[in-house]
Amino acid sequence: MMNETKQILQDSDASTLAPLPPSATTPRRGGLGSISWDVVWERYGIATILVLLWVVAYFNVNYFGNVDNFAEVLRQSSFVGIAAVGMTYVILMGAFDLSVVSTLGLCAWLAVTLASKHQLGLALTLPLLVGIGIGMLNGTMVAYLRIPAFIVTLAMQFLIRGYTFIVAGGDNALYAGKEYTSLGTGFIAGVPTPFIIFIIVAVVGAVVLRNTPFGRYIYAAGSNAQAAQVAGVPVKRTLFWGFVVVGGCTALAAVLLGARLYTAGPGLEPGFELNVIAAVVLGGTRLSGGRGSLIGTFAAAILFTTLSNVLNLLSIDPFVQQVVTGSVLLIALSVEGVRSRLAERLNRG
Amino acid sequence: MNPAILARNFIQVAWRSYRMGFVVLVVGILLAIFAPHFLRADNIINVLTNASVVAIVGLGMTLAIASGNFDLSVGATAAFASVVSLSMVPHYGVFISVLIGLVVGAIVGFCNGIIITELRVPAFIATLGTLTIVRGFSLIYTKGQDITLFGDTGYKVLSGGRLLGIPAPIIMAVALAAVLAAVMKYTPFGRHTLAIGSNAAAARKAGVRVNPVLWGVFAIVGATAALTGMIVSAQVLTANGRLDTGLELQAIAVVVIGGTSLSGGQATLVGTLLGSILITMINNGLNLLNVPASYQLLTVGVLLLLAVALEVSRGLDLRKVLRIGTSA
Numbered sequence: 001m002m003n004e005t006k007q008i009l010q011d012s013d014a015s016t017l018a019p020l021p022p023s024a025t026t027p028r029r030g031g032l033g034s035i036s037w038d039v040v041w042e043r044y045g046i047a048t049i050l051v052l053l054w055v056v057a058y059f060n061v062n063y064f065g066n067v068d069n070f071a072e073v074l075r076q077s078s079f080v081g082i083a084a085v086g087m088t089y090v091i092l093m094g095a096f097d098l099s100v101v102s103t104l105g106l107c108a109w110l111a112v113t114l115a116s117k118h119q120l121g122l123a124l125t126l127p128l129l130v131g132i133g134i135g136m137l138n139g140t141m142v143a144y145l146r147i148p149a150f151i152v153t154l155a156m157q158f159l160i161r162g163y164t165f166i167v168a169g170g171d172n173a174l175y176a177g178k179e180y181t182s183l184g185t186g187f188i189a190g191v192p193t194p195f196i197i198f199i200i201v202a203v204v205g206a207v208v209l210r211n212t213p214f215g216r217y218i219y220a221a222g223s224n225a226q227a228a229q230v231a232g233v234p235v236k237r238t239l240f241w242g243f244v245v246v247g248g249c250t251a252l253a254a255v256l257l258g259a260r261l262y263t264a265g266p267g268l269e270p271g272f273e274l275n276v277i278a279a280v281v282l283g284g285t286r287l288s289g290g291r292g293s294l295i296g297t298f299a300a301a302i303l304f305t306t307l308s309n310v311l312n313l314l315s316i317d318p319f320v321q322q323v324v325t326g327s328v329l330l331i332a333l334s335v336e337g338v339r340s341r342l343a344e345r346l347n348r349g
Numbered sequence: 350m351n352p353a354i355l356a357r358n359f360i361q362v363a364w365r366s367y368r369m370g371f372v373v374l375v376v377g378i379l380l381a382i383f384a385p386h387f388l389r390a391d392n393i394i395n396v397l398t399n400a401s402v403v404a405i406v407g408l409g410m411t412l413a414i415a416s417g418n419f420d421l422s423v424g425a426t427a428a429f430a431s432v433v434s435l436s437m438v439p440h441y442g443v444f445i446s447v448l449i450g451l452v453v454g455a456i457v458g459f460c461n462g463i464i465i466t467e468l469r470v471p472a473f474i475a476t477l478g479t480l481t482i483v484r485g486f487s488l489i490y491t492k493g494q495d496i497t498l499f500g501d502t503g504y505k506v507l508s509g510g511r512l513l514g515i516p517a518p519i520i521m522a523v524a525l526a527a528v529l530a531a532v533m534k535y536t537p538f539g540r541h542t543l544a545i546g547s548n549a550a551a552a553r554k555a556g557v558r559v560n561p562v563l564w565g566v567f568a569i570v571g572a573t574a575a576l577t578g579m580i581v582s583a584q585v586l587t588a589n590g591r592l593d594t595g596l597e598l599q600a601i602a603v604v605v606i607g608g609t610s611l612s613g614g615q616a617t618l619v620g621t622l623l624g625s626i627l628i629t630m631i632n633n634g635l636n637l638l639n640v641p642a643s644y645q646l647l648t649v650g651v652l653l654l655l656a657v658a659l660e661v662s663r664g665l666d667l668r669k670v671l672r673i674g675t676s677a
Contacts, residue, residue: 155653162646322485330478337469
């Protein structure tokens with residue numbers, strides 16, 4: 001809706017309409033030889049800022065370079081990060097999923113409850129199936145019943161949270177058995193386990209996006225659904241599976257988060273859905289769809305955690321931290337708009 | 350003409366124009382039959398008062414959605430305006446403090462408008478950013494503490510005042526709906542808002558000055574959010590930085606249930622009033638029937654889906670729907 005109109009307002013060039021994978025995106029203005037700085041910035045900008053922030057923090061902030069601290073930053077970024085990988089899939093198609101916060105609560109509650117009943121196998125699989133099921137429901141309503149994603153996933157947020165309150169009876173599940181919690185708190189070869197899973201999910205996600213028909217369909221459907229439809233892309237089916245991917249990723253994040261916190265309930269992580277969307281968008285994926293990459297999402301998820309870690313280490317008031325985080329998001333996202341205004345002014349004058 | 354056909358046409362037209370009214374009426378009758386004490390005057394007034402509180406910010410949100418945008422920052426704006434307003438009461442008195450609250454809300458909204466139009470950040474992200482920032486501001490302003498009014502300051506008038514026996518929130522909601530409906534119908538600002546909502550590029554080409562209109566729309570949303578926040582804090586004479594968390598999604602839900610389309614270009618202000626009454630009424634009925642509070646979350650979800658299912662089942666423009674389906 002508004003994305004669509006904004007898009008029309010901002011992009012008069014046709015490159016965003018071409019249903020091509022990112023590797024084939026035609027260079028836009030500002031190209032230098034075969035390099036388009038737009039594309040380079042879009043894909044590696046946030047990763048570069050993240051590395052710069054690390055370097056500055058390493059030399060200037062006490063304890064930031066401490067191995068334990070750094071590992072915690074990576075661990076902490078994994079939960080939003082894994083869900084954000086899935087969210088990238090739907091945002092690339094111009095949709096988004098507000099129900100992830102409730103899916104997270106339900107699946108984490110389920111995982112902790114099952115683990116506390118010593119059914120580890122079920123604790124690791126059932127939540128994933130539930131998450132995929134929720135994704136299928138969302139996908140069916142958005143893609144096949146053509147209800148706007150905003151409303152479907154908002155309604156599902158209320159419904160799933162309500163359902164979790166009912167089955168959980170309002171209580172949080174608790175379990176601290178090592179065999180389960182090591183998934184959230186443990187290390188593999190010195191790297192926090194959730195972060196290893198985050199990397200695996202991000203790499204698989206990126207490969208699927210870049211090298212499979214499904215991935216190309218996603219970019220095509222997100223750039224121009226009608227053109228893609230005419231060109232033979234199964235737009236509806238692609239959108240459906242996109243929602244399944246978010247559901248599955250969120251459930252995976254939930255299983256790990258439950259293991260990390262030892263406890264989970266229906267009120268888990270309020271605002272999670274907005275944090276996940278913020279990470280994807282800060283990573284350079286357009287809310288209007290068709291453009292973006294998983295590298296950006298991956299870096300942005302870590303960037304948010306790094307930022308709050310640095311602010312903590314500098315003992316900055318948590319309330320001020322909120323202001324800083326919000327401002328970073330706004331500044332990062334105004335860059336594009338401000339630049340397009342300047343370009344217009346130059347073209348005119 | 351065949352009376353049967355006449356009757357059918359009449360029913361169709363009536364249903365199209367007044368369907369939210371019918372739904373509210375039918376649900377009301379069902380509750381009156383099955384829920385004990387639902388029809389008691391004090392219960393009805395209670396339902397309408399609570400509905401009005403959400404409805405006020407919903408009315409502002411209706412304008413934003415009609416302009417093809419939405420505002421996720423209303424909960425934070427409501428909290429910020431309330432804490433500022435409440436903290437002013439001991440110094441400046443109630444009237445000035447409420448005005449200050451409204452102005453603070455309008456300023457926050459205006460800033461949203463500037464970020465969206467001048468910096469060209471999509472409304473979703475812009476207001477998500479200001480949500481975080483403004484929430485932070487209110488926590489900093491209050492140092493994370495409650496601000497409480499002691500003694501009889503008169504602030505209670507916002508929530509408890511009565512005119513001819515009608516509680517103030519109901520009067521404010523109805524008056525606001527009437528004013529905004531008139532503005533949408535009879536002023537250039539209203540027509541331009543709808544034009545931007547149906548096609549911003551076309552509106553711009555037709556000479557509508559899009560940006561100032563959107564600043565106005567968002568300032569109105571901010572002011573209505575502030576009013577809702579101040580009424581809520583007047584009920585308990587306390588405000589803090591965490592007030593009204595999640596108000597944004599409630600407000601959007603009320604608007605959509607009321608029949609305003611998320612694709613923009615059309616505003617149903619009366620529908621928004623009825624939508625808030627419907628949700629509040631059902632939750633009240635569930636309370637009276639001793640249904641656990643957790644089931645009330647389901648109400649909003651089910652109503653949302655029903656409202657949109659109704660929308661989709663009516664004659665639809667396939668192209669438009671496809672576009673909404675992938676981009677809203």
